[in-house]
Amino acid sequence: MNSDSQRVLIIGGGIIGLCSAWYLSKAGYKVVILDRDSTHRESCSDENAGMIVPSHFIPLAAPGVIGQGLRWMLNPRSPFYLRPRLDLELWRWCWQFFRCSNKANVIKQRQLLADLSLKSRELIISMGEELEVEIVKRGLVMYCRTHEGLEDESAVAEMARLVGIETEICSPERIRELDPDATMDVVGGVWFPQDCHLDPTLLLSALRNSITIRGGEFVHADAIRFNRVGARVHSVEVASGEDFAADHFVIACGAWSPELAREFNLRMPMQGGKGYSMTLEKPAELPRVCSLLKEGRVAVTPMGEKLRVAGTMEICGRDLSVNEQRVQGIIDSFCQFFPAFDSAHFKGLEVWSGLRPCTPDGMPYVGKVPSVDNTIVATGHSMLGLSLGAVSGRLVADQINNSDSLPLDITNLDPARFA
Ligand SMILES: Cc1cc2nc3c(=O)[nH]c(=O)nc-3n(C[C@H](O)[C@H](O)[C@H](O)COP(=O)(O)OP(=O)(O)OC[C@H]3O[C@@H](n4cnc5c(N)ncnc54)[C@H](O)[C@@H]3O)c2cc1C
Structure with missing residues (x-):
């Protein structure tokens, strides 16, 4: 046949x-x-952050995530939350996630993740050409507001080169060159020129x-x-x-x-990792490059004339309801990095939520x-x-x-x- x-x-x-x-x-x-x-x-x-990210070659289960996650659990506006509940599958998943969150898992997976991402990038670019969907190839900047954050990301940039991902560590001046249309309050960032973005819808x-x-x-x-x-x-x-x-x-x-x-x-x-996005139809500024905000774990993507802001990871079963406090956490972080915006710009915006299918490794x-x-x-x-x-x-x-x-x-x- x-x-x-x-x-x-x-x-x-x-x-x-x-x-x-x-x-x-x-x-x-x-x-x-x-x-x-x-x-x-x-x-x-349909309404995720629209990023094609070879820069994400480090799996979610990595050293330091558990300690950081536990600290964030104490803050209702933080980018992470796990809702404790009596569910054997949840606790099994947590145990497996704990066992995988180490350097050995990163070393085991990083080259494959990078190779998959780079191949996928090539495929999606030709898919975009065939389907006439614009894929914007301006890279992604990981913006940092603290020197500690920039140091962490510089270490990631070094590892990125080992797996074939291009990077450039940027001063605030270089960031202004990369994105002259946005006002940023940052100490620096790392540019991943191979990353792309598109409108997933x-x-x-x-x-x-x-x-x-x-x-x-x-x-x-x-x-x-x-x-x-x-x-x-x-x-x-x-x-x-x-x-x-x-x-x-x-x-x-x-x-x-x-x-x-x-x-x-x-x-x-598998656990659902809930995240939210909001789309500003007429943003106060329209950045040219998509970005991740290191300390806030927020994703920012220009989509045509619109601007999408997304974030949070809530492990809370299959519940798609919106937690207003965490949404406010996204808005607050975004406005700190992009001072041309304030909370009022988000008033009345519809919040989209989606469940990321998360595996323990x-x-x-x-x-x-x-x-x-x-x-x-x-x-x-x-x-x-x-x-x-x-x-x-x-x-x-x-x-x-x-x-x-x-x-x-x-x-x-x-x-x-x-x-
Ligand atoms: C806020 C946020 C931002 C994100 N940003 C990015 C990003 O920038 N870049 C990126 O790469 N990823 C991003 N992601 C992750 C990405 O969105 C997901 O990894 C991806 O959408 C998962 O796709 P999927 O096809 O596996 O599942 P889904 O898109 O969830 O599709 C599964 C479908 O299966 C259907 N279904 C389920 N069970 C059944 C059944 N029994 N019978 C029939 N139908 C069924 C569901 O209705 C659903 O339509 C983001 C996620 C979130 C939440």
């Missing part, structure tokens, strides 16, 4: 499901994307259109179980009772993926489900779903196509590594 007559059912229509569908439909597969949310409100992909919408034009189908339904014969899945049952048959299946349900993986006795530890799960022949998992991208979406989509397509077009060893992404 060639790819033209094969059908792939992708569960989850966020960036990972859509990139997988795009590459598969280009390879001649008939794709069906099944997503229970017709409004795109549940997905984490435009990219997702272009992907949906292109997949539809190639004959792909979008179905709104809640997948609840897989029907199998021996080592092959033949269909997915949805909440209404209907069955959807296919030759191959992809689980790309973001923070909700572990429920479906459990159908195969595959334990993939900070690496995605991409690969075959061990107990069946025709099901693939692609999830757990945490803060990097947009950055790694293109490469993950290609890896999914390659696995289904039995091809090996990317020279990447992805053993560290094995979905069964915590099983």
Whole structure:
């Protein structure tokens, strides 16, 4: 059977499901994307910070994060919170995260994360050209308000060079050269010239259109179980009772993926890491370069004439509600770094929230489900779903196509590594 007559059912229509569908439909597969949310409100992909960040080659589980996280827990406006609750999965995840938060994990993962990101950047740039979505290639600046912060980031810059990521440590004067349109109150920063940014809503919408034009189908339904014969899945049952048959299946349900993986006795530890974004339609200033604000952990991205400000990481189950105190924390940090703005500029703005699918070692799960022949998992991208979406989509397509077009060893992404 060639790819033209094969059908792939992708569960989850966020960036990972859509990139997988795009590459598969280009390879001649008939794709069906099944997503229970017709409004795109549940997905984490539509209104994120829009950054393509090879600069993020250090996994979330790294030395120092636990101590910093515990200190932040005491401050209701800080960028991190973990809501304690009686949930065995949460405490297992915390234990595994604790075990992975060390130098050995950083050394084990950094080259792969850098290679994945750089490949994904190349893929997303050509995807943008084909879909006519602008990818802005001006890099990202990590701005620091303290000398201690700048020292930390200078050490990261040194490590970045080891894995092939370009960096430049910048004085305030150099920052003014890089972004003459923004007024900054900082002591310096690190510029990562290979980083890019885009408007994720435009990219997702272009992907949906292109997949539809190639004959792909979008179905709104809640997948609840897989029907199998021996080592092959033949269909997915949805909440209404209907069955959807296919030759191959992809689980790309973001923070909700572990429920479906459990159908195969595959334990993939995952927690939703909630974050917020707000978009200023007519900002007081429009920076040219996207940035991260070191001490506030806030992301700032120009999107056309608009400016998006995003942040926080709340480990709080699947709750998408908005915590006003933490939103104020984002606004306060942003206004400290960008003094042309004040809280009043954010009054009445709608706050978007999304759940990052976070794994304990900070690496995605991409690969075959061990107990069946025709099901693939692609999830757990945490803060990097947009950055790694293109490469993950290609890896999914390659696995289904039995091809090996990317020279990447992805053993560290094995979905069964915590099983
Ligand atoms: C504030 C914020 C800023 C961010 N900024 C960036 C950034 O700048 N760059 C970057 O790379 N990443 C960023 N991220 C992370 C990125 O948004 C995520 O990693 C990414 O969106 C995850 O995509 P996904 O496709 O795996 O999941 P999702 O986008 O969450 O999609 C999963 C989909 O599956 C559907 N689904 C779940 N279960 C089922 C089921 N049983 N049946 C049917 N459908 C189901 C859901 O409804 C959902 O639509 C940010 C995240 C946040 C919160």
